[in-house]
Amino acid sequence: MTLITDIRLRRVLDSRGNATVEADVLTESGGFGRGKAPSGASTGEYEAIELPANEAIANAREEALPRLIGEVHAGNQRDVDAALHAADGTDDFSGIGANSAVAISMAAAKAGADVLGAPLYQHLGGTFRGNEYPTPLGNIIGGGEHAADATNIQEFLAAPVGAPSVEEAVFANAAVHQEVHDILADRDLPAGKGDEGAWAPSVSDDEAFEIMDEAVETVADDFGFAISFGLDVAGAELYDADEDGYVYDDGVKSTQEQIEYIAGKVEEYDLVYVEDPLDENDYEAFADLTAQVGDQTLVCGDDLFVTNVERLQAGINADAGNSILIKPNQIGTLTDAVDAIELATASGYESVVSHRSGETEDTTIAHLAVATDAPFIKTGAVGGERTAKLNELIRIEDNAV
Ligand SMILES: O=C(O)[C@@H](CO)OP(=O)(O)O
Ligand SMILES: [Mg+2]
Structure with missing residues (x-):
């Protein structure tokens, strides 16, 4: 057939x-x-x-x-x-x-x-998949390779961890996005948007932390559930081998300083998620950071693991990170992506399914995240190619696909 x-x-x-x-x-x-x-x-x-x-x-x-x-x-x-x-x-x-x-x-x-x-998530996950839905990580403020003259850290991500439903979580992220717009306007900080629809203001990373903190708190109060936030540092883009460190607008951090900097931010802002905090070749530094903060936050490998079972196995052996970002196009097929998720699960690593900065209206990743019981899905907060996935998650939860 x-x-x-x-x-x-x-x-x-x-x-x-x-x-x-x-x-x-x-x-x-x-x-x-x-x-x-x-x-x-x-x-x-x-x-x-x-x-x-x-x-x-x-x-x-x-x-x-x-x-x-x-x-x-x-x-x-x-x-x-x-x-x-x-x-x-x-x-x-x-x-x-x-x-x-x-x-x-x-x-x-x-x-x-x-x-x-059958809906795609049932075909991929089978009828005995779990009963959970992923929490959407919404890109709210961003820079790095996704926007010029903005933050050095690539993505500041809202994480509505207390939301009672996917629908509430999706709307909470959109509200945080709106709230950040209002805060920026109050501070006279004009901002365009980066490739994923995140605000891309010319602010320091410290100011972005502060704005995110204020915005998630305000929206959490309005919605009545906890909203945390996290980061995609995209450390490989900041790392410069010639400088032997991570190049920020305000100076270069050595690997040890970068580990302390990120660990400090995890403590200060209760970050629930930190993706690629370090360079993609530095398993050891990932392991050091994970030893320090791995019990309180997800330390996630994106460029580190590239959805590849061999690189993930090397990471597991080294205790580098405690979660993997899953991007099917990073490895080429759904089978390879699911193999990486299965290895992660078997090794006590979480899997976070993700979009790319260049996207389409395709909704496959929403189904993949539900099929595999991923705790988080990273797929933006606003913008048609992002809401395609978010609205599909709402439909999946509503048994309407
Ligand atoms: O780094 C990332 O995680 C992604 C998606 O946010 O960006 P890009 O698709 O540009 O690699
Ligand atoms: Mg990334």
């Missing part, structure tokens, strides 16, 4: 106005699925390779489609993804492009779910 009978690939726009890959998968019994690849700006050194969309499409048409059409069942996700790997023939998807691979992988999953007549 789910035998793949056709795959169509095309170039479409992403949220930055760049070309990305869209894939349609059709099956024998009329099943249909469509997937679109997102794209990073602060990409990790060890990520799977995204090719220019045209090239990725041409290569996938030549190498992957003949191995999938009439050969593989969309309902057998591991077979689909193994065929993609075989067609690619490299270990970083530089043959057909991780953008073609992930678009086809997600489209096949949706076609498989369509044939079953």
Whole structure:
């Protein structure tokens, strides 16, 4: 029933106005699925390779489609993804492009779910998945590689940990976003938005901490539940080997100073989440920070682990971090992403499913987060390509997909 009978690939726009890959998968019994690849700006050194969309499409048409059409069942996700790997023939998807691979992988999953007549999260997670929904981490203030002349830390993320429902959590994050706008206006600080819709004011990181703290407190009082916040430091973007340290507007911090700085912020603001606080090659520094604050916050590896089981295993062996960011396009297929989640779970690490700074209206990650019982999903707070996922989470919770 789910035998793949056709795959169509095309170039479409992403949220930055760049070309990305869209894939349609059709099956024998009329099943249909469509997937679109997102794209990073602060990409990790060890990520799977995204090719220019045209090239990725041409290569996938030549190498992957003949191995999938009439050969593989969309309902057998591991077979689909193994065929993609075989067609690619490299270990970083530089043959057909991780953008073609992930678009086809997600489209096949949706076609498989369509044939079953089941929501994607049930197809991926099965009926015995847990009963929890992820807390959305909302990007509220940001800079780094996502906006010029703004904060050095890439993302200040609202975390409505006390929300009684996904719906309340989503609205709380939007309210924090609005509250920060009001605080900035009061302080005469004009701000545009970065790639993910976060405010990108020209303020110091210290002022951003203070504004976030004030905003989450105000909104928590209004909504009547706890809202914390967290960070994506994107440490690899700050680290400069020539300087042997982390380069901020106000000076360079040595690795030891960076660890103390982040640990201090975790204490001061009760941060619940700290992503990539250190460079992507420094397992040891991650381990030092985790030893200090790992019992009170999630120390999450994004560029450190790149959704890759080998890098995650190295991290587990070194006690580096206690959670992993999961981005399917960082590794190329849903199977690889789920393998990373399974290794994380088996090792006591949490998994946080994430969007990219360049996004589309695709909602697969909302389903993946629910399917795998992820405690958090990072997918922005406002903006159409972000609300696509947030609104899908609300629908999933409402049994309306
Ligand atoms: O660093 C990150 O976690 C992501 C998403 O927020 O950014 P990018 O997609 O640019 O890598
Ligand atoms: Mg990150």
